[in-house]
Amino acid sequence: MGGQAEIHASTYAGAFSDPVFQSQSVFRSLMDAMACPGTIMPLGASANPPAPLGAGAGAIALTLCDDGTPVWLTNALLQSSVPAWLSFHTSAPVTDVKPEARFVFIEAGGLVPGFDQFALGAQEYPDRSATLVLEIASLDGGSEFVADGPGIKGETIVAPIGLPDIFLILWRENRAQFPRGVDLILVSGTNVLCLPRTTKLRRREV
Amino acid sequence: MTDLATYNFAYLDEQTKRMIRRAILKAISIPGYQVPFASREMPMPYGWGTGGVQVTAAILGPDDVLKVIDQGADDTTNAVSIRAFFQKVANVAVTTKTREATIIQTRHRIPEETLTAGQTLVYQVPIPEPLRFLEPRETETRKMHALEEYGLMHVKLYEDIARNGHIATTYAYPVKVEGRYVMDPSPTPKFDNPKMHMSEALQLFGAGREKRIYAVPPYTEVVSLDFEDHPFEIQHFDKPCALCGAEHVYLDEVVLDDKGGRMFVCSDTDHCEDRREHGHAGHLLAQQEAAE
Numbered sequence: 085m086g087g088q089a090e091i092h093a094s095t096y097a098g099a100f101s102d103p104v105f106q107s108q109s110v111f112r113s114l115m116d117a118m119a120c121p122g123t124i125m126p127l128g129a130s131a132n133p134p135a136p137l138g139a140g141a142g143a144i145a146l147t148l149c150d151d152g153t154p155v156w157l158t159n160a161l162l163q164s165s166v167p168a169w170l171s172f173h174t175s176a177p178v179t180d181v182k183p184e185a186r187f188v189f190i191e192a193g194g195l196v197p198g199f200d201q202f203a204l205g206a207q208e209y210p211d212r213s214a215t216l217v218l219e220i221a222s223l224d225g226g227s228e229f230v231a232d233g234p235g236i237k238g239e240t241i242v243a244p245i246g247l248p249d250i251f252l253i254l255w256r257e258n259r260a261q262f263p264r265g266v267d268l269i270l271v272s273g274t275n276v277l278c279l280p281r282t283t284k285l286r287r288r289e290v
Numbered sequence: 291m292t293d294l295a296t297y298n299f300a301y302l303d304e305q306t307k308r309m310i311r312r313a314i315l316k317a318i319s320i321p322g323y324q325v326p327f328a329s330r331e332m333p334m335p336y337g338w339g340t341g342g343v344q345v346t347a348a349i350l351g352p353d354d355v356l357k358v359i360d361q362g363a364d365d366t367t368n369a370v371s372i373r374a375f376f377q378k379v380a381n382v383a384v385t386t387k388t389r390e391a392t393i394i395q396t397r398h399r400i401p402e403e404t405l406t407a408g409q410t411l412v413y414q415v416p417i418p419e420p421l422r423f424l425e426p427r428e429t430e431t432r433k434m435h436a437l438e439e440y441g442l443m444h445v446k447l448y449e450d451i452a453r454n455g456h457i458a459t460t461y462a463y464p465v466k467v468e469g470r471y472v473m474d475p476s477p478t479p480k481f482d483n484p485k486m487h488m489s490e491a492l493q494l495f496g497a498g499r500e501k502r503i504y505a506v507p508p509y510t511e512v513v514s515l516d517f518e519d520h521p522f523e524i525q526h527f528d529k530p531c532a533l534c535g536a537e538h539v540y541l542d543e544v545v546l547d548d549k550g551g552r553m554f555v556c557s558d559t560d561h562c563e564d565r566r567e568h569g570h571a572g573h574l575l576a577q578q579e580a581a582e
Binding site: 100103104105107108109111112114115116118119127144147148149150152153176186205207208209210212215234235236237262280281282 | 298299304305307308310311312314315316317318319320321325326349350351352408432433436437461470471492493505506507508509510511555571576
């Protein structure tokens with residue numbers, strides 16, 4: 085009985101207290117982060133979703149998801165009360181068909197499927213592709229990649245911790261599909277670092 | 291502002307804003323590509339900047355400072371009414387100073403003052419498809435963009451040269467973004483095209499009637515199409531601005547009387563006023579002062 089009450093509380097609580105302005109604020113952070121890939125930006129607001137979804141990823145879901153955006157969740161998220169929370173606050177349908185998802189949420193430490201299993205968009209409509217919201221341990225302090233592309237003045241260094249070992253291979257394959265491809269939002273706490281499909285990454289030679 | 295409560299902040303409902311915001315993020319991820327979006331009816335007719343207004347409404351926050359220009363001017367009908375609209379529905383701070391603005395909505399000019407990081411330029415776009423006058427079918431132009439088949443555009447520019455001896459396109463001059471998509475920079479004079487290249491500011495384009503949003507992120511290559519033997523050139527003006535004496539700016543022709551009198555003045559009113567405040571005077575202003 086007590087357990088059920090807790091599930092209800094975590095399902096119904098934890099959204100924005102001021103949805104209009106907080107979602108605007110989160111969106112502007114995301115827009116700036118997507119326009120300046122590799123730059124770490126604080127989200128303007130945070131949410132309190134059920135574990136294991138983090139505060140930043142929850143805020144992004146509240147800001148961008150609704151009944152028009154099927155969402156794919158990892159097993160760990162599916163088994164938590166996250167689907168009920170998402171459904172209650174955003175009306176976003178949860179799908180287990182990867183290519184149908186417009187947004188993909190992966191909790192910190194969760195298994196990252198190959199990017200090409202998700203919608204990459206069509207050559208005529210490359211915008212019809214998935215956005216992956218990937219929670220990781222930290223956005224800096226890891227092994228360094230050199231990033232360049234639109235939005236980056238010259239080059240910049242990104243050094244996230246907690247990406248899968250084969251990330252660089254996955255990312256290069258994604259980049260090679262341009263203009264098709266997925267876009268990444270890396271989240272740690274309430275900070276984000278965006279990697280749109282245009283960003284080129286290479287390991288930094290020391 | 292008691293009537294503010296009757297509208298959601300910035301007029302649009304939250305679901306519409308989310309849809310536009312998702313389109314903006316995808317547009318930034320694919321520079322120069324036109325993202326379809328479910329454009330709404332706005333309380334102004336199509337052709338009055340409904341695309342730009344929807345983009346601005348979706349990104350605008352209470353801390354923003356908004357500037358709206360119409361052909362460079364802050365004080366023409368379209369600029370005044372859109373500025374008043376956002377004052378009413380978002381209670382947002384407005385300015386005419388380019389450097390104070392965080393969001394600049396524009397109809398067909400880029401301010402003379404170089405935009406800086408953190409500023410966002412929102413263009414009102416009538417016809418987003420640069421290939422539309424060459425190929426009327428959307429299905430075909432989609433395919434041409436998909437296959438990066440832009441030969442037709444070069445043929446058009448070539449025909450310009452064959453007929454006129456030079457590329458006669460002076461506004462809405464096609465550009466290639468990051469070496470991939472050919473994009474219509476909206477009907478800005480080609481004078482402004484070089485300002486788009488490697489701009490520090492984020493540039494967003496909204497076409498309301500045609501239901502398209504596209505974007506150029508900061509530090510992105512924007513190259514005007516041309517030929518080796520007919521390189522891209524911007525307009526040059528023989529005389530400086532008659533009021534502020536500015537050179538290397540875009541000038542508008544103003545008819546002064548019915549005897550053929552005319553002057554050329556800055557199209558960017560803020561730039562012109564700022565220069566005059568700093569003591570610069572063009573020949574007409576100097577004459578007037580001498581007469582007084």
